[in-house]
Amino acid sequence: MDSIQNMNRALAYIEANLDDEIDFGQVARIASCSEHQFNRMFSFLSGVGLSEYIRNRRLTLAAMELQSGTAKVIDVALKYGYNSPDSFSRAFQHMHGVAPSLVKENGSLLKAYPPMTFQLTIKGGAEMNFYFVEKEAFNIVGIKETVDTTGGNFHPEIWNELENDDLLKKLEQFSNTDFQGILHVNANITANSRDYYISVATTKDDSQEFTTFEIPAATWSVFKTSGPQPDTMLKTWERIYAEWLPSSGYELAESIEFVRDLNDPTDLSAYEIWVPVKKR
Known part of the structure; x- marks a missing residue:
C-alpha cells in the first residue's frame, strides 16, 4: 500500500506545480523510485503517459482560466509552459475543439480532465508466479x-x-x-x-x-x-x-x-x- 500512497503524494506535487516547472527528480524521490520507474508505474496504473496527463491537466486549468477570467491568451500560455501562443493554440484546440480566443463565446464546450488519484483494487483470480x-x-x-x-x-x-x-x-x-x-x-x-x-x-x-x-x-x-x-x-x-x-x-x-x-x-x-x- 505504501507504493500507492507514495504515487499519490507524487501526483499531489505535480498538481501543485502545474503552473510552474515540474522537477521530475523530486517527483521520483517522493514516489521512492527512479524517474524511469515512476514513468513506467504511472503509465501502467493509469493507462496514459505521464507527459500526456500533465498536458491534459494544464490545458484543463488553462480553459477554466480563459473562460472565467480576464487573462490574456499569451499570459495563460506562458503560465502553463507554452513558449508561444501558436503552440498553445494548437494544443488547446486539439484537446477542446475550439481556439483559446473563442472559449468565452456562448455554447463553447470544453473538456475537463480531472486530477488523478490511485487506489489499490484487489482483483483476485489470476495467479502470478x-x-x-x-x-x-x-x-x-x-x-x-x-x-x-x-x-x-x-x-x-x-x-x-x-x-x-x-x-x-x-x-x-x-x-x-x-x-x-x-x-x-x-x-x-x-x-x-x-x-x-x-x-x-x-x-x-x-x-x-x-x-x-x-x-x-x-x-x-x-x-x-x-x-x-x-x-x-x-x-x-x-x-x-x-x-x-x-x-x-x-x-x-x-x-x-x-x-x-x-x-x-x-x-x-x-x-x-x-x-x-x-x-x-
Missing part, C-alpha cells in the same frame, strides 16, 4: 543502441538484429556462465534516452565487435511469462506494477531491470522479467 534472486554483479556483452525516447518513443533499430542468426550466434559464443539466455537490458536511462542491449552474461572482456556493461548486484523479483508476445509480456509488466508491487511489501530498487529469453525449445514464447526490488 514469481521468485526472488539475490545475484552478485555480473557483466553482459552485446549489441548496444542509444535510443531517443523523446515523446514516449521506444523502437530500437537493433530489434531487427534478432533476425540475424549469424550475429546472434557470434553473441552466444560469449555466453560462458550458468546464466543462459538472451538478455534485453535497459540502462543509463534519462528523460530523453536510454541504452538498450541485446546481450548475454559473460566473464569475457575481449570483444571487439560487441559492447560490455556491468549489471550491479541486486535482489530481483522474477516473473515468468509465456504466451503470444509482445501482448503477454506487456500484460505481465502491467500486473507487476499495478497489482504485485502495491501489495507485496516490496518497492522498486535503484538497479537494472531486464528481460531474459529462456530459449526454451518446448516454449519459444517463454521469457522472464527481472525487476530489482527492496523491502519497504
